[in-house]
Amino acid sequence: VETLGSTDVICTDKTGTLTENRMRPVAVWTPTGEVEIGDRHEPAADAWRRDPVLQALAQAASDCNNATLQDDASTGDPTEVAVLMTARALGADVDAHGREARRRARYNFDPQLKLMSTLDAGSATDVLHTKGAPESVLPRCTRRLAADGHQIELGSPERELIARRVEAFAERGMRVLALAQRTLPPGAPPPARDQAERELCFLGLIVMLD
Numbered sequence: 001v002e003t004l005g006s007t008d009v010i011c012t013d014k015t016g017t018l019t020e021n022r023m024r025p026v027a028v029w030t031p032t033g034e035v036e037i038g039d040r041h042e043p044a045a046d047a048w049r050r051d052p053v054l055q056a057l058a059q060a061a062s063d064c065n066n067a068t069l070q071d072d073a074s075t076g077d078p079t080e081v082a083v084l085m086t087a088r089a090l091g092a093d094v095d096a097h098g099r100e101a102r103r104r105a106r107y108n109f110d111p112q113l114k115l116m117s118t119l120d121a122g123s124a125t126d127v128l129h130t131k132g133a134p135e136s137v138l139p140r141c142t143r144r145l146a147a148d149g150h151q152i153e154l155g156s157p158e159r160e161l162i163a164r165r166v167e168a169f170a171e172r173g174m175r176v177l178a179l180a181q182r183t184l185p186p187g188a189p190p191p192a193r194d195q196a197e198r199e200l201c202f203l204g205l206i207v208m209l210d
Helices: 044-050 052-063 078-089 096-102 134-140 156-171
Strands: 024-030 033-036 103-110 115-121 126-132 141-145 151-153 175-184 200-209
Touching: 024 052, 024 078, 052 078, 052 096, 052 126, 052 141, 052 175, 052 200, 078 175, 078 200, 096 103, 096 115, 126 134, 126 200, 134 141, 134 156, 134 175, 134 200, 156 175, 156 200
Parallel strands: 141 200
Antiparallel strands: 024 033, 024 200, 103 115, 115 126, 126 175, 141 151, 175 200
16 A cells, blocks of 8 residues: 555556557577567478477477467467467467367466466377466476477576576567477376476477567
8 A cells, every 4th residue: 555655657558559469479489599480470491390399399389279270260369379370380280170189188277377288199199288487387397309309408507598588588578488398108197287287398488479
């Protein structure tokens, strides 16, 4: 009450006046580099074709999602629509029917955890895909995906680098989501959420503009 009583000016952003509640993907950042996504939502020089990290991130963005993309109209949460646009720009199949066919379990977005995860059937293993606030995803990661597609330890220097990149994007007014994954035995019963969203492998960041 004391603080509020000394306030002279309150600045607010009402959706529909200063912003339109439409998210637009502008870039993807991984430990192997940054790829800009233009207005046509196409990455420069088809970078995803040569980068297994981008391919894994695109798959996570497509599978850990509840939105749908259509030529005439997209449906779903604006942030999820932007994430799905990113997946499509990176070459992933974003067909909703295929996504539902692969999905074995879903851990809905939790505002306390700031996370959403899905358990999806893969060719040899099941894969847990997680997306959420970087400050929630990163502490749950123990590894990262290297440029050759192999998992390596996520050390302190890499964690500091990721935190600096998140901060730099935020200072430019961007919204940032982190994505990660974890392989699990195929066909096993879906684990409890607290057992599933741990020991993750960090994939990268999706950067969006409102």
